Every structure is written in structure tokens, then in C-alpha cells.
Amino acid sequence: MSKDDKIPTGRIRRSSQIGRLAATQAAKQMGTRAANVTRTEEASQAALSKRQLETAEQIVAALGTMKGAAMKLGQMLSFMDVGLVPEEFREDFQAKLAELRDAAPKVSFKEMRKVIEGEYGEKIDEVFETFDPVPIAAASIGQVYKARLHDGRDVAVKVQYPGIGAAVRADMQNLGLILRLMKSVAPGLDPKAMGEEIRERIDEELDYELEASNQRTLARIYNGHPFIVVPQVMTSLSREKVIVSEFVSGRGFEECKQLPDEERNRIGEIIFRFYFGSMYRHHQFSGDPHPGNSMLLDDGRMAFMDFGLFKRLPAHVAEFELELQRLGIQRRGEDLIDHLSKGGWISGKKDYSPDEVVRQFDEFIGWFTKDEEIALTPEYATKVMLEMSDPRSSFFGKMRHETLPPDHLFGRRLETLTLAVLGQLRVTANWGGIAREWIDGSPPRTELGRQEAAFYAGTL
Incomplete structure (x- = not known):
């Protein structure tokens, strides 16, 4: 392995790489915002867009050299368009992230x-x-x-990779720094929740x-x-x-x-x-x-x-989530609030309006609960993910102060990342019609559904 190919495993060395990058970008962004006081609105936006793009590109460069947990974060971002960069630069940025996702690292x-x-x-x-x-x-x-x-x-x-276990564990020590850097270009990301989720599973992945x-x-x-x-x-x-x-x-x-x-x-x-x-x-x-x-x-x-x-999801956890989906589909807002409260998803039921909870239900998981054809695109996926992380959301703004039970956290990851992948494919289907097969036992409506039903019935 050449000097350039080695996977840096020391916490100090790896921390210094990330720390220098985070500090530099924070200083540059503060400078940009200060200069914007004397700029026109158009010039201010252009300057912030330029700085945002530079930060995002440097994230790609930093993650690409690390090959541990940080690279996994880069891979995640490579197909989740969460508004990291201005729209006019997004295609080029996605191409760079795709290279990070797909390129084999130079380990001999x-x-x-x-x-x-x-x-x-x-x-x-x-x-x-x-x-x-x-x-x-x-x-x-x-x-x-x-x-x-x-x-x-x-x-x-x-x-x-040789030494990857030590490298990933060093990344775990530095994860907060990495996520703060990401938050500088994607304010909607929740570094704490993301960090806890990654730490929980990374040892299993090794x-x-x-x-x-x-x-x-x-x-x-x-x-x-x-x-x-x-x-x-x-x-x-x-x-x-x-x-x-x-x-x-x-x-x-x-x-x-x-x-x-x-x-x-x-x-x-x-x-x-x-x-x-x-x-x-x-x-x-x-x-x-x-x-x-x-x-x-x-x-x-x-x-x-x-x-x-x-x-592995306990059966009662899966049933709780399916009941949540059934209540939302049936527009039973008060019962939905009671259900979320009993499951530990929310506290203070009086803080939530039944109509608002049903509306937010549609906003966040309507793509796979509405009984209608929905076209999924990168823009659609971005909108859902940014809405969910927007502190101004009257529902999720309150939910940000709640603690989602751990058993349910991974399922939300699956929902979000599956939506991101389908959005990248630009596909259209009645996702809610398909999901009703497991939500309420409805008969399949598609050819694939009929084939799958025959498989589970043992008649294929």
C-alpha cells in the first residue's frame, strides 16, 4: 500500500483532517455572511451559493480519503438530495458523490x-x-x-480493508465533527440523531x-x-x-x-x-x-x-407502525395522537391538533399511504426530507423535542432512504395500493403483487 493509499487510523490525525476543514469552512461562511451586509440580495445569494458549493465539494474530498464510517456518510449523501448545494450545481455535485460511492479505493x-x-x-x-x-x-x-x-x-x-476496524472506530470518535461540517451546508440535518444511529450499528457492520x-x-x-x-x-x-x-x-x-x-x-x-x-x-x-x-x-x-x-423488528413494534398507518389512512386524527402518545412518540397530547397531525401524516408518508399514483423524483424526495427536518413545521417542530423510541428509528431510515432511491429512479406507481397488502391485508392489484401472493401462499 502506498503512502497515499493508507487508511488513517489515529484519532489525532483523522481529527485534525476534519477539524481543519470544519474550522476553515465555518470561518469562510461567517466571512461571507458578514460581507453580505453590504451586498445586494442577488450578489449575497450568489456568494453564499458559491461558498455552499465549496463546502460540499470539500466534504466529498474529505470523506473520499477516509474509507471508514465517514465514507458511509458520503455514500448516504450520494443518493439523498437534501439540498446540500444550489440547484444549478446539483447535477455536477451528484456526479462527484456517485464517484465516491462507486469507485474502488486504492488498496493494493x-x-x-x-x-x-x-x-x-x-x-x-x-x-x-x-x-x-x-x-x-x-x-x-x-x-x-x-x-x-x-x-x-x-x-x-x-x-x-486492512485496518478498517481501527479506522471506523476512530471515525466514531470524530463523528460529531463530521456531522457539524455537514450541518453547515444542510441545516435541516439532525447531527445528534444521525450520529446515535450510526454508532449503534457500525460495530455490527464490522x-x-x-x-x-x-x-x-x-x-x-x-x-x-x-x-x-x-x-x-x-x-x-x-x-x-x-x-x-x-x-x-x-x-x-x-x-x-x-x-x-x-x-x-x-x-x-x-x-x-x-x-x-x-x-x-x-x-x-x-x-x-x-x-x-x-x-x-x-x-x-x-x-x-x-x-x-x-x-430485527419485534412483532409488536411492526404492528404499532401498521396501526399508525391505518389510523392516518382513515383520517382518525384524535386516535392517531393517542396512538403516538401511547407508543412514546409524543408527549403532551394537547399540543397537537388532530387536523394538523393528519395533514403532516400526508406530507411525510403520504407517498406510500395515499391510494393514488404518485411520481417519485429527486425533487419530491428532497421536499419530504426537508419538511421532516424543518424546525418551522408545526408538527415536526414539536417532534424534534421528543425522543423517538430506538426500535422505530431504523424503520424511519428505511422509509427515507428507500424514497431517496426511488426518487433517483424517477418511478411512478400507486405505492399506497401496494402497501395495503401488508397494512390491512388487501388483495394485490399489480402483476408483481399477484406473483408475490402466490409465492407466500405456496402456490407458485
């Missing part, structure tokens, strides 16, 4: 080979018949390679044996499914820092974005069914609806990968 195969052979305690050619040293994909904490087993099967081998177990669980659930594939895990070859699974190939997210409307809409429905269906039908789901974690296979099925961020 020589170093990665040491990790593999260290985990197996034997030479790589004793474990695999062939092993391509060029990575086919990069995860936030590792790289994926294609290999062939001695029995002729092709497999995907996911390997952790344990590939746990991830392999998560993947085996979903592979078993979706075995034989008509349009969802979770690659099978080779348990005997998986280790704490190496996961070996069935190799699949197909079209990635960027290619899928270029497909005709009908094909994109079908892909969008599959993505929606996989993430929401896993949560509400099976009470266990991937918490990382990331564009790089799905692939369109040649036979039209969608494969889903990467189960490091994983949540």
Missing part, C-alpha cells in the same frame, strides 16, 4: 490478500481455484472480488460473520421468490473479515436509471416490495437501501446484497 491486492490468507490460515490458491485480483465493487469498509471454487462455482468474495448470518436469513426467506434474489452464502468459507456468496451479475443502478419508464417502474416496485415487505411481513430487513446494493439480473429478477446494517 497485496494488502487485501494478506487479510484473506490471514482469515483462512492458508494460501489463497488452496481455498479458491481462481481469484481475480481486480475488485468488481467497493463497499464502505471492504472490496468485492470474483473467484471460482474448486467445484467450479463462481463466487463473490467480500473482504474487509462483523462479517454476523452479516453472513443476516444474509442467510433473507436468502432462506426469499428462496424461490419470483422476482427477488438474495445470493446464497457459502457458510464454510465465510469468516469475520471475509464473506463468500453466490456470484450474480447484471445491470447496476446507473444503467437502470436509463431504462424506459415501464421497466424503471417495475424495478421501483420490486425495490419498494423488498425493503418495506421485509420490514412489515418478516420483521427483519436491510437498513441500507443503497443504489449499489441492488442489481437487475438478465432474467428480470432483482438481486439484493450487503446486509451489514440489519434490523
